[in-house]
Amino acid sequence: MMHAVAIPPFERFYEQHSVEVLRLLRRRLGTDRADDAFQETFLRALKAYRRLDHGEHLRAWVLTIAQNVALDALRRARPVAELVDAAAEDSRPAYEDLAELTDGLPRTERAAVVLRYGYDLSYDQIASALGSTPDAARQAASTGVRRIRRSVSS
């Protein structure tokens, strides 16, 4: 059996990723609104931290949380039409590996597919990143995969 990577104490995780998270949020939201989103991102991460089952891909995980927090903030502030662009733009940092295949997917499906198949995270972890349930995450990943299959074969 493979040895799971230990989950670092949260302080270490925070020190390691806080600057990158803030940078991403400033890019998405501007300096003024980034601060609240920063706090929200790490509070969401802290809330879910105890339920992690290993310490791998924590960077991808926290950047996904940050992107979702940013999208929530944008959704509150902007009309829907602009959101599509923001979502496409948002996907890049953590999603590069599978970008070509997943670019056409709706945001939640894309996140679920990438985190599941690109980063091998559990549905529990994906759910906590997306703020949904493990069942919903599993559903999103499988719908996403079906959609990719259809688009590849068509």
Added chain:
Amino acid sequence: MSISPDLDHRFREAAVTLELVDMGFDVLDSPIGQLLVAASPRGLAAISFESDPGDQLERLARIAGPCVLRSPKSVDTARRELDEYFAGRRRVFDLTLDLRALPPFTVSVLHELARVRYGETTTYGALAAAVGNPKAARAVGTVMNRNRIPIVLPCHRVVGASGDLVGYAGGLDKKIALLELEGAR
């Protein structure tokens, strides 16, 4: 780019207020050097003379869980009582302790230790006898050496049968300073 102290502070405060932290800690100044003080929602869990947090995070996580975060707010009560103690204004600590994950023998020794009063000393053998195992003086010594919450659980008040100070995990100079502060030397 770095995180502004204000933003950092706000996150840490919110994390404690929302009760998301398994173990909060901070580094405090004291007359006997910097102390790393850690408290969980159950109570004060550790005081360390090794004040570099980087060396302590894993140890704290093993006690309470992975959500270990530096947060001054979580040790407010301990900080106030320690400040009063070092200023000579407090003789008894009124803090709830988190003795989780300690073996039963250790816990019973620490309970006896907690009864040794300010300015008084006892011996390893006397503590062993108090927990009903007079021959266990050496084992009591080990418990003192590993005491997770020194100062508040006053292992500095425990000396050898002949009155020798014997030893102190934080260094003998600190044991002497604490006993002098309490007027026991």
